[in-house]
Amino acid sequence: MKQMVKMFAIAIVVAVLGFACSKKEITPQMASKNVVLEIALQPGETYNLDLSSYSAKSSIIKQTTNAAESRLTEGTCQVPAKYSYTAGSVAASDQVVLQITKKGKCKNDPEEMTTITVNITVASPPTTGDN
Numbered sequence: 001m002k003q004m005v006k007m008f009a010i011a012i013v014v015a016v017l018g019f020a021c022s023k024k025e026i027t028p029q030m031a032s033k034n035v036v037l038e039i040a041l042q043p044g045e046t047y048n049l050d051l052s053s054y055s056a057k058s059s060i061i062k063q064t065t066n067a068a069e070s071r072l073t074e075g076t077c078q079v080p081a082k083y084s085y086t087a088g089s090v091a092a093s094d095q096v097v098l099q100i101t102k103k104g105k106c107k108n109d110p111e112e113m114t115t116i117t118v119n120i121t122v123a124s125p126p127t128t129g130d131n
Contacts, residue, residue, distance in 0.1 A: 035115070047087075091125070
């Protein structure tokens with residue numbers, strides 16, 4: 001009977017150690033962040049968004065519809081990436097969505113994806129009081 005209890009206890013310890021030490025396949029997950037910026041501009045005014053803190057691959061996944069210019073400049077070692085928006089000449093609401101993908105420095109680091117939505121409101125041009 002004692003030997004049976006001993007064997008049972010050993011079997012439980014082996015089973016617990018087997019589960020605890022079993023290798024699990026580690027697959028990198030994509031971490032994602034969403035950032036929303038609300039910007040107000042005057043007609044013809046330019047907004048620049050510095051993307052140097054991300055130092056990663058960037059792309060526009062939704063382009064603006066009312067901009068005089070909406071441009072993403074990829075960064076280099078010397079020049080940081082940036083997004084530039086120049087408002088048109090009429091009042092409008094606009095939106096651009098940028099996607100930034102950054103891979104960690106280590107082989108098994110997960111990719112980090114940041115989606116930046118920039119909501120832009122262009123004010124009505126000032127009216128002159130000539131009567």
